[in-house]
Structure formats: structure tokens, C-alpha cells
Amino acid sequence: MSRLHHWPIRIYWEDTDAGGVVFFANYVKFFERARTEWLRALGFSQAQLKHTHGGMFVVRDMHVRYHTPAKLDDALHVTTTVTRVGGASVNLHQSLSHAQSTAALCDTTLRLGWVNAQRVQATRMPRILMEALNT
Amino acid sequence: MSRLHHWPIRIYWEDTDAGGVVFFANYVKFFERARTEWLRALGFSQAQLKHTHGGMFVVRDMHVRYHTPAKLDDALHVTTTVTRVGGASVNLHQSLSHAQSTAALCDTTLRLGWVNAQRVQATRMPRILMEALNT
Amino acid sequence: MSRLHHWPIRIYWEDTDAGGVVFFANYVKFFERARTEWLRALGFSQAQLKHTHGGMFVVRDMHVRYHTPAKLDDALHVTTTVTRVGGASVNLHQSLSHAQSTAALCDTTLRLGWVNAQRVQATRMPRILMEALNT
């Protein structure tokens, strides 16, 4: 659980708002993209998880702290760290920084729940997924 | 096919970009909201159409003309007019204006196709829907 | 600070994702729309605040709890309550429910900071705004 995953994010017009900086809700999308790529790096595509195991991750609880605004054309990266693995949930910490920096522009702590994809109800994670999260 | 449907749109931070005006892709969302409300005014919710008839509308072809940018806090409205009803498609014209004006900030002509919701393949519209579109 | 502000939210295609429910980041947009309307109900448009007072609110810290997913066509409403007013910040609680219900599908506690719109730096709120927030 000590591995750190990195994913690059580039800021486009679609990400900004009339305040001249990144719209606050869009940081939450960047963290989601990075989680998708973190899972892919562990060997899991979410389309395949849904198809093979009938389940998916949903966000249960998310705390976001905004430190410094990002701007159009910025080259950033997200780091993702697992902080706890439960039977039906995973806790993560994610941080967004400039490409050559570790100073967080924005960071989040969140809890993902594993749910049955049909009924969207909490269920136990597949063993293969839990093992990968624990390595 | 001569009825004109109106739907109000308010511009929020989420709709704007760092150019200080509405992000061009978001006009396309406003037109979609207005189409959903136009269908609702005809008596059809899309969730119910999908559930009862197993079908949904998809955009096949869309031409958008941008005339004057909209800004934060603007109170706008979309007008929707049916221009042609086929067996598996509908053509529409939609226009976005300030609340008290008919001068288009942006307008679109588009063709919607009716598809089977599972396979996303063209299929004939339910009779009840085609009748409503033709009144 | 005990007044409760209500704002209706309708769920459109743009709000959903392939999980069949509302995309988790979009709840955050609904809360923002409701804050804009809460300010408008207090007599302030954000475009005018920026123009007249050279300032704007930014989100500093946001905690979101997801309870039950919302779906396409749902008619919802957001309630907004001020929980604390400081010299350069406001704390709020917001909750999203079905139109005829008070059971939260999603709720958030957040802290807004007032900043200089040019430099995006913390500054004291205009007196007229602080007085309105305290009534």
C-alpha cells in the first residue's frame, strides 16, 4: 500500500471558468481520471471489472482542499496513494501539482465503495482486486 | 409541426471558460436540455421511453452557428421547432436568445435518430411517439 | 443565519454517466448553482459583485457525502444554509433531495473564501455582503 501512482493532466479551455482559472468542480474529474489510470496500472479496466465481476467503485465520501488555482495550458500531475483497504471499500489520498513540483494545488482524501453494478449496493470486492490493492 | 417550444436557461460558472464567456461546447448541452423538456411537454420522459419502448434518441448530425457569446448570469431561452418527422428520425431547429429577445446568440439544426437502447441501432419510432411529433 | 434557501435541480443526460446514475462530480455543480441562486436571493449577482467590488467567492474546502444515487429525469432540490460568517469566508451546509423529500441523496459542508478577482487572493468581504449574510 505504499506505492505512489502518477498521472499527467493538461489544462484545456473546457476545464476553466470565467474566473480565469480551473473551475473548482473539474479538479474532482482530474482525480477520477487518475484513479482510473491507477486501477489500469494495477491491471484492471473498469469496463472489464463491470463485465467480469458485475461491480464498480463509487465515491462514498470526498474531502477536497483547494490551495492554489491551476490555469489554462498548465501541465500538472496527480499522485494517488492507497491509505486503507477494507472488504468493500478503499481509502485514497490524491494530490495535484505542477509537473515539476510536489506542492499541492489541490488535494483530496476519499473513500471508494465497491458496489453491485446493477443495484448500486455495497458488496465485497473480488479477491483478485483486493489482493492487487494490498500489494 | 408548427409548434414552438420554449425553455429558460440560466448561465452559471460551470458554463463559462477563461475567455470570460460561455464555453462553446456548452451551448450544445443547453439545446439538449431544451429537447428533453420539449419531449416532456409532448408527454414523454426519456427514462420512461427507454423503459417502456426500449429506445432512445441519439444525435446523428448537428450544425451549430455561433453568433454572439453569452455571459455569466445571463437569463436566456431556447426555442425548439420540429422541421421534419421521418420513420426513424426527427429534424429540429433550435435557437438560443436572451429572455426578452428573439435575436439568436447561437442556433442549431440537427437530426435525431431513434435507436434501440441496447444495441444503439436505428429502428422505427413507436407509433405513439410519431403521432405526438406530427401533431 | 437560520434561513434556508431552496433551489430545484432537474437531471439531464449531461449529468449522468455509464453507471446509469448521476456522475459523482456533477453533484458539486448542482451545489454551486444553488449557491449562485442563494446569493441572487440575497440581492447579489456574481457578475455584478465582480464588477462593483472586484471580488468573488472561491471554494477553499469541501466535504461531500454520497448517500443514494440520483437518476435521469429526477426532479430534485438543493437546500443551502449558512453555518458561519467570517471576515473573509462563509461556511455552508447544502443538501440534495428529491423534490418532495428531505432525505439527502448527497450533502456537503464547505468553506467559501472571498478573494480579489484579479490576484485570486484572500481579502475582506464588502460590508454590504457581510451584512446580508448575517441577517
Added chain:
Amino acid sequence: MSRLHHWPIRIYWEDTDAGGVVFFANYVKFFERARTEWLRALGFSQAQLKHTHGGMFVVRDMHVRYHTPAKLDDALHVTTTVTRVGGASVNLHQSLSHAQSTAALCDTTLRLGWVNAQRVQATRMPRILMEALNT
């Protein structure tokens, strides 16, 4: 004007809707990202163009044709080709395909106008930009 620019696009949850495929308005964002990267490949960042030349591109007219829906986790790419360069506008053709394919899932023809960034009014492109577009 014969050069072809390529840019990869990955499909995330944020891009999809409850129809199970990519939300139609989001293809328009993918094309915009690719245009930003096409300009960057020509040596221009849009933030810098705005700062140095006081101008920016806006979409004037956009025609989008939807052929086959894209899905979660798809690895796609956009090709961008200049078809005409005027004094204050550029015409482009863009096409979105699977990474190893040239069959278009969606394609667009559009006209960009160069505008003064303050007044958002048509103006002549900087000579250095026009020369780069013509090579």
C-alpha cells in the same frame, strides 16, 4: 496545409452518459483538446497568444456527424487537418477514430474565427500565426 496532426483521447467516466456510451456533446470537447495540441505543435500556446497578441480563436460554425458511439475505456485519436486559411479565420476537418483505425466514430468540419480577446470581435490574425498555418 496538408499536414495531419494526431492526438490521443482516452474515454473516462466523466465522458459517458446513462445511455452507456460517450455523451454526444463531449466529442466536441475532444476536438477542442486536439485543436489546442495542434496549435501547440505549431509553436503556439493559447495562453501565450492571448497574452502576447491579445487574441484568441473562437468557433464560428461547426458541423458534427456522429457515426458510431465510443465507450468507457476506449483508446481513441483525433486527426486535425487545415482545409483553408483566411485573414481572420481557419477552416478545419477533424476526425475521431479508434487508436489503430481510420474509420471515423465522429467527424467535424468547422470554421474558427480569430478575435480580439477583450471585445471578442473579429480581427486579423497575427502574421506569425498565419504563416505557421500556411506552412
